[in-house]
Amino acid sequence: MKYGQFLAALRRNGAKHVYLLAGEETYYIGKAEQAVLKALVPEEAARSECVQSFDGDVSADELTGLIDTVPFFAEKTVLLVRNSNLFREKKGDKDGDKEEKKAKSRKKGDPMERLMDRLSDMPDTSYVIFETSAKADKRRKIYKLVESVGAVLEAERERPWTIDEWLRGKLSELNRELDREAMAYFMNAVSMMQSIELEFLDEELNKLALSTENRRFTKKDISRVFASVPEVSGFAMLDAVSARDVKKAIVILERQLSEGTYLPLILAGLSRHVRQLWQAKELMARGVRGRALGQPLNLNPVIAEKIGRAAQGFDAKLLRRVFLFLCDADYKLKTGQGGEELLEEAVIALCRK
Numbered sequence: 001m002k003y004g005q006f007l008a009a010l011r012r013n014g015a016k017h018v019y020l021l022a023g024e025e026t027y028y029i030g031k032a033e034q035a036v037l038k039a040l041v042p043e044e045a046a047r048s049e050c051v052q053s054f055d056g057d058v059s060a061d062e063l064t065g066l067i068d069t070v071p072f073f074a075e076k077t078v079l080l081v082r083n084s085n086l087f088r089e090k091k092g093d094k095d096g097d098k099e100e101k102k103a104k105s106r107k108k109g110d111p112m113e114r115l116m117d118r119l120s121d122m123p124d125t126s127y128v129i130f131e132t133s134a135k136a137d138k139r140r141k142i143y144k145l146v147e148s149v150g151a152v153l154e155a156e157r158e159r160p161w162t163i164d165e166w167l168r169g170k171l172s173e174l175n176r177e178l179d180r181e182a183m184a185y186f187m188n189a190v191s192m193m194q195s196i197e198l199e200f201l202d203e204e205l206n207k208l209a210l211s212t213e214n215r216r217f218t219k220k221d222i223s224r225v226f227a228s229v230p231e232v233s234g235f236a237m238l239d240a241v242s243a244r245d246v247k248k249a250i251v252i253l254e255r256q257l258s259e260g261t262y263l264p265l266i267l268a269g270l271s272r273h274v275r276q277l278w279q280a281k282e283l284m285a286r287g288v289r290g291r292a293l294g295q296p297l298n299l300n301p302v303i304a305e306k307i308g309r310a311a312q313g314f315d316a317k318l319l320r321r322v323f324l325f326l327c328d329a330d331y332k333l334k335t336g337q338g339g340e341e342l343l344e345e346a347v348i349a350l351c352r353k
Contacts, residue, residue: 001151001152001153001154002153002154002156003028003031003032003153003155003166004165004169006032006151006153007032007035009151010035010036010039010151014039015036015039015040015127016127016149016150016151017122017126017127017128017149017150018119018122018127018128018130018146018149018150018151019032019036019127019128019129019130019146019150019151019152019153020087020130020131020132020136020143020146020147020150020151020152020153021033021129021130021131021132021153021155022087022130022131022132022133022134022135022136022152022153022154022155023133023135023136023153023154023155023156023157024133024134024135024155024156024157025155025156025157025158025198026133026155026199027155027197027198027199027202028153028155028198029131029133029153029155032153032155033080033129033131036129037051037078037080037129040076040078040127041076041078046074047078049073049074050071050074050075050076050077050078051078051080052066052077052078052079052080053080053082054079054080054081054082055082055083056082056083056084057081057083057084057085057086058079058081059111060111060112060114060115061111061114061115063079063081063115063128064111064114064115064118066079066126067079067118067119067122067123067126067128068118068123068126069126070123070125071125075125076125076126076127077125077126077127078127078128078129079126079127079128079129080129080131081128081129081130081131082131083131083132083133084130084131084132085132086130086140086142087130087132087134087136087137087140087142087143088132088134088136088137089134089135089137112142115142116141116142116145119142119145119146119149119150120145120148120149122149130146136152136154157195157196158196158198159196159298160187160190160191160196160298160299160300160303161294161295161298161299161300161301163187163190163196163300164300166198167186170201170202170205171205174205174206174209175215176209176215176216176217177215177216177217178216178217178222179216179217179218179219181218181219182216182217182218182219182221182222183302184219184302184303184306185219185222185223185235186222186225187300187302187303188235188303188306189222189225189226189229189232189235190300191299191300191303192232192234192235192238192269192272193229193232201225204224204225204226205225208221208222208224208225234252234256234261234265234266234269234270236252237249237252237253237256237266237270237347238269238270238273240252240351241270241273241347241350241351242273242277242307242310242313243310244313244314244350244351244352244353245351246347246348246351246352249347249350249351250344250347250348253266253340253343253344253347257340263333263339263340263343264330264333264334266343267326267329267330267333267342267343268330270326270343270346270347271323271326271327271330274319274322274323274326274346274350275323276297276299276307277307277310277311277314277319278311278316278319278320278323279296279297280293280297280304280307280308280310280311281311281312281314281316281319282316283296283297283308284308284311284312285316289308290305290308291304291305293305293307293308314350318349318350321349322346322349322350325345325346325349326346329342329343329346
């Protein structure tokens with residue numbers, strides 16, 4: 001289940017005896033871990049006596065023994081197994097046949113079988129939390145068991161078109177909101193990030209909440225959140241390109257270069273923007289318009305709609321020509337055959353009416 005569903009189930013049903021927190025988004029794994037520990041041991045000071053942490057795999061026999069051990073100095077035992085390999089997909093086992101054959105061939109006395117028997121019938125005082133930053137293999141017998149008797153968190157990375165739920169939850173936590181311009185800026189900025197780092201966004205929004213008493217964040221406030229993100233520094237230039245304002249676009253480009261912004265980074269941002277405009281133009285020619293552009297462009301629907309409006313002002317042949325020019329410029333930059341003049345030429349070509 002997703003993070004929001006996971007927390008809702010925890011609040012509604014209480015803590016389970018077995019958990020698997022798996023996926024690439026370590027931010028969600030960390031948050032879920034703390035939520036489960038708080039549900040199991042509300043007093044943070046008491047956790048040192050209850051929680052036993054392990055980094056890497058514990059042998060099946062050892063883990064079974066720890067589960068069966070009666071706690072002496074606490075009411076319960078919580079085993080936190082980080083970086084577990086029990087749920088990973090094995091190389092060369094893409095179809096899952098090997099895992100199924102292994103599971104069927106195991107005898108009753110096999111360590112893994114004993115562990116799974118114990119996980120399916122946990123002592124009242126024992127709890128296990130497995131964690132892995134890899135995507136869990138849902139075909140594994142142990143995965144199916146944990147999903148059946150406990151709970152599984154699928155901690156997937158957020159994408160620009162899925163960030164809304166996280167943002168709403170974070171703003172609710174801070175008792176703040178974004179005005180319309182701030183929301184548009186946030187979504188635009190996130191769509192330009194090479195990867196969305198929730199820990200970074202979480203920390204920056206916390207800082208912002210401490211630095212202003214205003215309940216509603218403005219565009220100016222939110223721009224401070226992304227001030228240190230290189231991919232977003234060219235946001236204003238891309239807006240100028242969309243508006244075909246050549247003077248403004250060149251001024252911003254020159255400012256970026258004078259501030260030492262990495263040239264290939266600017267090129268990558270401009271190439272991505274031109275590709276999105278071109279794709280939007282082609283999609284609209286086939287009848288896909290407005291927020292419906294979001295899914296095929298892999299963008300938040302609000303941002304996709306904005307890209308679509310901007311694309312209407314461009315000729316598809318121009319966008320294709322400039323995109324191919326930028327691909328060639330990337331090669332020339334990497335081989336020392338060109339410099340910033342290539343970017344200026346592309347910007348001027350895009351803005352020429």
